[in-house]
Amino acid sequence: MSERGYRNAKGHERNRRAQKDRPFSAQAPGQRRRLSDPARLTAYQALRAVNGEDAYGNLVLPHLVRKNRLDKRDAAFATELAYGAMRRQGTWDAVLGHCVDRPLKDLDPQVLDALRLGAHQLLAMRVPDHAALDATVGLVRGEIGQGPAGLVNAVLRKVARQSTEEWLDQLEAAESDDLRKLGVRYSHPAWEVRALRRALRMSGRPQEEIVDLLETNNAPARVHLVALPGLGSLAAALDAGATPGTLVADSAESAGGDVHRIPGTRDGTVRVQDAGSQLVARVMADVPVADDQGKWADFCAGPGGKASLLAALADQQDARLYANEVSDHRADLVEQALGAVPDRAWTLRVGDGRDIPGEMPGGFDRVLVDVPCTGLGALRRRPEARWRRTPADVAELGSLQRELLSAALDSTRPGGVVLYATCSPHTAETLDVVSDIVTAREDTEILDTGESARRAALPGAFEGDRRADLEWPEGGTSVQLWPHVHGTDAMFMIALRKTA
Known part of the structure; x- marks a missing residue:
């Protein structure tokens, strides 16, 4: 028996310091919880809301x-940690699977999320290993309990034994399929890699660009601003360091910080909106x-x-926007x-867009149908x-998309235009939906959407490698934007004219 485990006749351990000489925390357990590292605590709470309550990370x-009152530095750290762990979750789960002695699904979800945060710090952030380990274990001890802290410490020490590139090489070597190799390295499900690669090819771009696209998907997006025409101004944002947008007029890219402090954002005349979405509204107009x-x-x-930008554009043209939304x-x-x-420029209806045609005698001149999609x-x-x-x-969304596009065409007068758009x-969700509808109907023609996009965009926005239009066998063009090419969401749009 070791000397440490030996007890004397009174049952006391030998060589153990007296209680008065032992160090103890001056904080009660509740205080330790409240005083957890605020940035990591915020990232952990965000991850739990997303994975435990199906919340949206960007919301x-x-x-x-704001609730945890983070300063600018802590807010930036929490944002990088939380969003990074969400984006790279598939890859970090694959790494953790090699370091945990049980299936990840058998772990307490709270512990698994903490491990994901720890793995992201160790493998993708400029955080020293000891700091990532100590802070994550401390977070677990304060938020979950002492018991899981030991497990988290042991697992993250195994994660830290290899570099990021060594882990990625090991994970890739375990996959025989090229799509799965790309998926595990760039943290996308293999079916999404396949779909994105095919979309690149079908839009006329080299499918080898898939690596650039996946890498861009893993990078934080720039914050785009729009000033509603005739109502807002970006002067204050530009004075504060924002840069003028390169795709559409009345737009800017934020320099960072809390964009809601920019004049105009509180009254809605200046809005946060991806430049690709801005272009969709301007093309429709x-x-x-x-x-x-x-x-x-x-x-x-x-x-x-898009509705607010469309309404502002409509107001300038003495038009009126009929905005419909099915969700209260x-x-x-x-x-x-x-x-x-x-x-004077808008009306709001709450209801199913598929029911509109019977309610609108005479039909619309212009209809935007930005359909629900996979995103x-x-x-x-x-x-x-x-x-x-x-x-x-x-497959499920495809049926809805076709029904909404048909309803939009049914509600449009002869000579009017429907702009079909998706953020996928x-x-x-794009070519197949439109092709089916155009084939099934004799009253629809595809317009030169690319030409409208060039008119609506800033000069030179689609020159050279930034080309975005695709010619259709039936005539006309569609437009596909790409994050790695245009710096926007991958918006698709196509304008259809109702001929009869």
């Missing part, structure tokens, strides 16, 4: 940053329509970004966004989305 994290009577519609208006909650967001635009084009901004979607979602480049 929950800013709220937690630009497409030539003979005898335009000013009856415009946005069939899927939530959460209101999202309709509230649409109404809030439209509140920055004079109410595979916005993976930079929605870091958790890649793990939530499945191929079954594509998946060909099953």
Whole structure:
């Protein structure tokens, strides 16, 4: 028996320091919890909300940053840690699978999220190993309990034994399929890699660009701003360090910080909106329509970004936007966004867009149908989305997308235009949907959407390798934007004219 384990006749351990000489924390357990590293605690709370409550990272994290009163430096650290762990979750889970002696699904979800945060610090951030280990173990001890802290410490020490590149090489070597190799290295499900590579090829781009696209999806997106035409100004944002946008007018790229402090963002005349989405609204307003009577519609208006820009553009042209949203909650967001635009320029309806045709005698001149989709084009901004979607979602959404596009055409007058848009480049949500509808109907023709995009964009935006239009066998063109080429979400759009 070791001397440490020996007890004397009174049952006391030999060589053990007296209680008065032993170090103890002066904080009660509740105090230790409140005094956890605020940046890592915020990232952990965001990850738990996303993985435990199906929250959206881009919505929950800013709220937690404000709630926990993080300063600028801690907010930046928490953002990099939380979003990074969400984006790279597939790769870090593969690494952790080699370091845990049980299936990851058998771990307490709280512990697994803490391990993901620790792995991201060790393998993808400029955090010393000892700091990443100590801080993560301390977080677990304060937020989950002493018992799991030992497990987390042991697992993360195994993670730290290899460099990031060594882990990636090991994970790739275990895969025989090229798509799975790309998936594990760049942290995308293999089916998404396949779909994105095919979309590149079908849009006329080299499929070898898939690596650039996947890398871009893993990088934080620049924050784009828009000033509603005739209502807002970006002067204050530009004075504060923002740079003028390169794709569309009245836009800028934020220099960082809390963009909601920029003048105009509180009253909605300056908005955070991806430049690709801005271009969609401007293309809809630009497409030539003979005898335009000013009856415009946005069939899927939530959460209101495109609708507010469209309403401002409509107001300048003495038109009126009929904004529709099926969800009560999202309709509230649409109404809030439209509140920055004079109410003479818009009307809000809450209901299913597929029911509109029977309610609108005479038809619309212009209709935007920005359909619900998988969101595979916005993976930079929605870091958790890649793990939530499945191929079954594509098939399910495809039926809805076709129905909404048909309803939009049915509600458009002869000579009017429908702009079909998605925030996904998946060909099953873009080319296939439009092709099926155009083939099935005799009253629809594809317009030169690329030409409208060039008119609506800033000069030179689509020159050289930044070309975005695709010619269709039936005539006309569609437009596909790409994060790694245009610096936007992967927006798809195509303008269709109702001929009869």
